[in-house]
Amino acid sequence: MPTAASSPTRPSAPAIDIRGLRKAYGPKQAVDGLDLRVERGEIFAVLGPNGAGKTTTTEILSGFRVADSGEVSVLGADPSHAGRAWRSRIGVVLQSTDDLAELTVAELVRQFARYYPHSRDPDEVIDLVGLRDKAGVRTRGLSGGQRRRLDVVLGIVGRPELLFLDEPTTGFDPQARRSFWSLVRDLRVAGTTIWLTTHYLDEAEQLADRVAVVRDGKVVALDTPEGLSRLTAGRTQVRWDDGGTVREEVTERPTALVRDLMRDHPGEVPGLEIRRPSLEDVYLELVGAPGQDSEEDR
């Protein structure tokens, strides 16, 4: 574990502090004035659709890409100028790594472990993600989901204080996702701060202490998963058949509305449906429903 001397960040300082972050690719503003603060020890999810700017932000925070403007502090340092000691304190699982395909899983993990001063036992970490029976297989022979699990091993073998996971469970089957989630929770219990980007709502809901919903490079909502769910509170859809026409009202007082409908319709209210919007409805409202034009498609 890092000593106080190797860890210049004050315990109360955030793990990540982002102010006014911007990054464009030509005319495309991928990150458009992002402000975020991630506390130490939390699992922070960045949830958004394809093209929302999640990968670009993660690459800037982990020192793989330089921002156009804004201030970024990660474990007390500017990632674009941070050195080897800083890098040994973070773990990164970016999308689509394709390195050293001729090495076996065990050889690659051992090689990575040597880069870090306080690395974990390579065999133990390989076990942890269920790749023990693939330890002797060349990495190019792995399936997509197995390769992703190997990426995760490479991200955590250095025992990072802060772990970046960019859409880590893409290509996982449901069982692998569940065991990955439990691994992430264990890492948090061990004190690791986790930055997790995802476009899976259930993943953010299951894992995150707080969730930033991003769209077009901006934060459109930031709260705990429960707080985001509360955005649906007080909004109930009541539908009924009004002489052959389907009517719908969104109301904070569904009981009163139904009472009025019962008065107008002695017996059954035709086609009565009452529905509270789910968290998914709220998310789609925030980021735009599938198929709806986003900046990416324009």
Ligand SMILES: Nc1ncnc2c1ncn2[C@@H]1O[C@H](COP(=O)(O)OP(=O)(O)OP(=O)(O)O)[C@@H](O)[C@H]1O
């Ligand atoms: N190297 C690049 N050159 C040009 N445009 C890019 C580049 N990388 C990303 N973009 C564009 O910037 C926007 C944000 O992309 P980014 O990959 O950061 O989003 P994302 O939220 O991670 O999406 P995904 O979930 O698809 O990975 C997109 O419109 C993307 O097409």
